[in-house]
Amino acid sequence: MHSFLTSAALVASATVSLAAPHELVGRSTFSVEQVAAGKVFKSGPLAMMNTYAKYAKAGAVAPADVTSAAAAAVQSGQVAANPEAYDESYLCPVTVGGQTLNLDFDTGSADLWVFSTLTPSSESTGHTTYNPSTSGKIKSGYTWDISYGDGSGAAGTVYADKVVVGGVTATSQAVEAATSVSSTFTSDTANDGLLGLAFSTINTVSPTKQTTFFDTVKSTLAKALFTADLKKGAAGAYDFGYIDTSKYTGSITYVPVTTSNGFWEFTAAGYSVGTSKTTSGSIGDSIADTGTTLLYLPTATVTAYYKQVTGAAYNSAQGGYIFSCSATLPNFNVNIGGAVYTVPGSYINYAPINTAGTQCFGGIQANTGIGFSIFGDIFLKSVFAVFDETTSSPRLGFAEQ
């Protein structure tokens, strides 16, 4: 597991070459040819690690402080993404002020908030709570209040504390402690809060917006990116600071992102239903949202999909398309950036809606009232996704997994 890239890997490329010792013997003068390796040291500790690496054969050992300081300059790591029932959301273990909470990583929002000792017990029973009194530094007068697309929400006060995700450390991260949460959060006892990974422009803290965990650590990551490798009914992972090429097949296709709404917003092109990868039409303005369970698409696309599912129909009481749980569901193929990604039909049977388990709720639903399409977990568990800020403008990358 990457807890951080070895700084030696970095320092090795920043070696200044000196005249070899044997060339010095018997000579009164010598010249030093300084060949810059084209890499400027990012920090003093890295320079020192270079020296210790150079004289390691002579027995030089870097003091712990130097090693940790150099490590702090470059970090990367991975954290498990554990699915709840029906893959409704994926929860990741995060230490907040030394306490481990299971958080829902959400690329559709930008607040890191947690159940806390400040949350009324009537609302927090069954949850692991963050106690800010151990190491949290209160941000006096700061508050937050967030509402999500499904009508849920939470609000509270703000602390600064150490947050660690897969070994990647934010020494002073804004931690939003809940003083109230809505009923669906209370009842979802596996979920101890959210870790927002959208753009910090939509953070809800007042009077001063706070940075997301990714924005807080971005400058210290080996690469300014994170990846999402969600899976159907199995643990996946979020990786920070590196791309693990073993997690996908083929190549990654990148598309531009507009950040004006604070989302990882992109344009999806044509689609097809079934086995043909020849796509047509256009889905249009979309966001990549790990915090949304389903795949919300234009009504024309949704109608075309369920036309291929015998017995499927929109059910107003359920608020979506349902079908027999024994229905055969066709694949859904979508063109993004010229590459075609397939959501297997089986992924589009989301969950039963009745105790008999005979009627099932569709994983594809209409984006009516939203204003754009949402590529939530039903899609994201079908691909390997890269949320990339290594280039001048943020971009999204997708690959088959």
Ligand SMILES: CNCc1ccc(Oc2cccnc2)o1
């Ligand atoms: C299911 N309601 C509680 C809950 C869990 C996660 C979230 O947050 C959301 C909901 C919808 C979209 N994005 C994030 O709400």
